[in-house]
Amino acid sequence: MNSIRARLVLALILVVALVSALAATITYRRVLNETSVLFDYQLRQMALSLRSQVSLAPRIEVPPDQGDTDFVIQIWDLFGARMYLSRPGLPMINQTVLGYANLSVEGQAWRAYGLQTADGVIQIAQPIRVRQRLARAAALRIVIPLSLLQPVLVIFVAWIVDRGLKPLQRLTAEVQRRDARSMTPLSQDGLPREIAPLVAELNRLLERLRDAFAVQRNFIADAAHELRSPLTALRLQMQLLDRAPDEAARNEARARLGDAVARAVHLVEQLLALARSEPRETPVAFVPVDLATVSAQAVADTHAFAIERNIDLGLEAADAVPLRGDPEALRILVRNLVDNAVRYTPPGGAVQVRCTPAAGGALLEVDDTGPGLAPDERERVFDRFFRRAAVQESGTGLGLAIVKAITERHGANIMLGSAPGGGLKVTVSFPPAS
Amino acid sequence: MRVLLAEDDAMIARGLVTALKQSGFAVDWMSDGQSAQAALATTTFDLVLLDLGLPLCDGLTVLRGLRRQGDATPVIILTARDETPSRIAGLDAGADDYIVKPFDLDEVLARMRSVLRRAAGRGDPCIVHGALRLDPVSRTVERNGAPVVLSAHEYAVLEALLQRPGTVLSRAQLEDRLYGWDEPIGSNAVEVYIHGLRRKLGSDCIRTVRGVGYLVPKL
Numbered sequence: 001m002n003s004i005r006a007r008l009v010l011a012l013i014l015v016v017a018l019v020s021a022l023a024a025t026i027t028y029r030r031v032l033n034e035t036s037v038l039f040d041y042q043l044r045q046m047a048l049s050l051r052s053q054v055s056l057a058p059r060i061e062v063p064p065d066q067g068d069t070d071f072v073i074q075i076w077d078l079f080g081a082r083m084y085l086s087r088p089g090l091p092m093i094n095q096t097v098l099g100y101a102n103l104s105v106e107g108q109a110w111r112a113y114g115l116q117t118a119d120g121v122i123q124i125a126q127p128i129r130v131r132q133r134l135a136r137a138a139a140l141r142i143v144i145p146l147s148l149l150q151p152v153l154v155i156f157v158a159w160i161v162d163r164g165l166k167p168l169q170r171l172t173a174e175v176q177r178r179d180a181r182s183m184t185p186l187s188q189d190g191l192p193r194e195i196a197p198l199v200a201e202l203n204r205l206l207e208r209l210r211d212a213f214a215v216q217r218n219f220i221a222d223a224a225h226e227l228r229s230p231l232t233a234l235r236l237q238m239q240l241l242d243r244a245p246d247e248a249a250r251n252e253a254r255a256r257l258g259d260a261v262a263r264a265v266h267l268v269e270q271l272l273a274l275a276r277s278e279p280r281e282t283p284v285a286f287v288p289v290d291l292a293t294v295s296a297q298a299v300a301d302t303h304a305f306a307i308e309r310n311i312d313l314g315l316e317a318a319d320a321v322p323l324r325g326d327p328e329a330l331r332i333l334v335r336n337l338v339d340n341a342v343r344y345t346p347p348g349g350a351v352q353v354r355c356t357p358a359a360g361g362a363l364l365e366v367d368d369t370g371p372g373l374a375p376d377e378r379e380r381v382f383d384r385f386f387r388r389a390a391v392q393e394s395g396t397g398l399g400l401a402i403v404k405a406i407t408e409r410h411g412a413n414i415m416l417g418s419a420p421g422g423g424l425k426v427t428v429s430f431p432p433a434s
Numbered sequence: 435m436r437v438l439l440a441e442d443d444a445m446i447a448r449g450l451v452t453a454l455k456q457s458g459f460a461v462d463w464m465s466d467g468q469s470a471q472a473a474l475a476t477t478t479f480d481l482v483l484l485d486l487g488l489p490l491c492d493g494l495t496v497l498r499g500l501r502r503q504g505d506a507t508p509v510i511i512l513t514a515r516d517e518t519p520s521r522i523a524g525l526d527a528g529a530d531d532y533i534v535k536p537f538d539l540d541e542v543l544a545r546m547r548s549v550l551r552r553a554a555g556r557g558d559p560c561i562v563h564g565a566l567r568l569d570p571v572s573r574t575v576e577r578n579g580a581p582v583v584l585s586a587h588e589y590a591v592l593e594a595l596l597q598r599p600g601t602v603l604s605r606a607q608l609e610d611r612l613y614g615w616d617e618p619i620g621s622n623a624v625e626v627y628i629h630g631l632r633r634k635l636g637s638d639c640i641r642t643v644r645g646v647g648y649l650v651p652k653l
């Protein structure tokens with residue numbers, strides 16, 4: 001039963017039934033009590049009035065009862081012999097009890113009053129059924145109107161509930177009409193207090209979704225834009241290869257074409273790495289990793305590039321730097337940091353990678369002897385496709401965005417500072433494995 | 435023809451420089467907006483190839499600055515920004531043409547010729563002057579219908595003089611059109627090319643204004 005209206009109607013029926021039952025019970029009890037007091041009084045009055053008559057005429061022939069009353073009168077003489085029974089044929093127990101008494105005769109309950117007189121005993125008795133009948137009638141007078149009112153109440157409540165739920169139906173219609181990509185907030189005008197918080201939360205969710213979609217859309221637009229440059233270079237070099245006038249020009253064009261292809265491949269790899277380092281619905285399980293081994297691999301990967309640029313690249317690592325994480329992502333992280341350092345350090349400079357266990361976690365530092373970073377650039381370098389002004393090196397602008405995403409996924413903290421040699425110092429601190 | 439290339443992507447710039455030189459242009463490459471502004475302030479170019487996303491100073495700013503100074507040098511925008519509002523902004527800022535990356539090299543060269551032709555006030559792609567007919571597409575010259583073989587530099591000098599007949603061009607102006615900044619210039623190279631042209635086309639085709647420079651007489 002998952003309808004508010006049905007639940008309310010059912011609850012109302014139950015409540016009305018319960019109230020009716022309760023009212024009937026109480027009425028029945030009270031009426032029974034009141035009639036008892038009255039009838040008891042009447043029993044006694046009848047006995048008293050009979051006593052005066054009996055004593056005046058001890059052997060009076062009281063005519064038998066005509067049967068139009070439910071009282072039964074019995075009179076006994078001093079010796080216990082019954083002198084009178086108002087309704088012969090009724091099986092009355094021949095017993096005298098003085099004062100009020102409840103008697104049971106052949107399964108029927110009677111109320112009786114016995115009075116001692118000078119000549120004997122007078123007893124008036126009445127079936128209790130009479131009193132119960134009266135009480136029952138009184139109770140029914142309460143229950144019947146309530147029961148008749150029930151359907152009216154049900155219809156009325158159903159109507160009220162329908163009216164109360166109108167804003168919800170309006171809201172449903174508004175949501176149904178919506179375009180799948182429409183992220184505009186739902187109207188909150190005239191909503192009852194009970195529904196407004198739900199709509200407000202929905203609107204907040206829509207807003208977050210809208211932001212997330214915008215980020216995604218911008219990223220795709222940026223990525224497409226960034227792909228144009230390597231593709232332009234590729235096309236250009238291909239056409240130059242076609243029109244090269246001599247063998248030397250052809251060789252040069254071929255070499256440059258190779259560079260352009262390598263650049264396009266690198267950009268695509270970086271885009272993939274970034275996509276993989278974004279949080280996913282099913283996160284990659286973290287496994288124990290030795291950061292020292294990962295760093296050694298990353299330094300080895302970048303070694304050839306460092307030699308080509310005449311950079312002194314070195315690694316200084318503890319024997320083992322245990323960590324929990326995604327080994328492939330960590331390798332990309334270290335490689336990107338080292339690659340960046342080598343790329344932006346002028347030839348003849350040095351890049352030092354340090355890897356140490358620290359406070360239960362691990363510390364990775366990459367120092368270079370390059371120009372460093374201005375403080376206002378230190379936040380922006382983590383933006384996708386950000387490239388520093390007036391730097392000739394053709395990076396993809398994605399390296400540090402990837403690094404940032406991977407550190408966030410590992411709960412690590414990344415800081416940019418100044419290296420002792422005047423260059424840039426990148427510090428990544430990994431938290432203790434918990 | 436001297437061309438300024440303002441492009442921050444080294445790989446694209448190097449390719450374009452090679453291609454333009456092969457097509458007989460003298461090219462100067464600037465990799466940021468401020469250097470491009472400095473180059474434009476000190477040197478006369480026949481054409482500017484301008485990237486919009488330049489470091490230090492945006493390409494549109496460079497273009498607006500140029501036009502504000504009353505400089506009508508033809509400008510072709512070469513950019514990765516392909517959205518219509520961006521194209522409109524570029525053309526309205528004073529660009530003569532707008533080419534989106536990745537471009538086709540032949541198309542870039544054709545558009546450069548087209549912009550140069552219009553800048554010279556001509557509709558006919560060929561420059562005709564008396565008996566001379568110069569075809570900028572094939573870079574060939576005919577005299578009375580017969581082809582004349584010219585060296586690349588001779589052709590460049592003749593083209594420069596034929597752009598505006600009757601206007602005197604100094605030796606320095608001609609050198610500017612022949613060489614980029616990074617190319618060595620022979621001390622009497624222009625005299626050599628003028629001499630060659632006179633020998634092949636007739637001595638009266640180019641006149642010397644002593645102490646000033648050279649001109650092709652108006653007809």
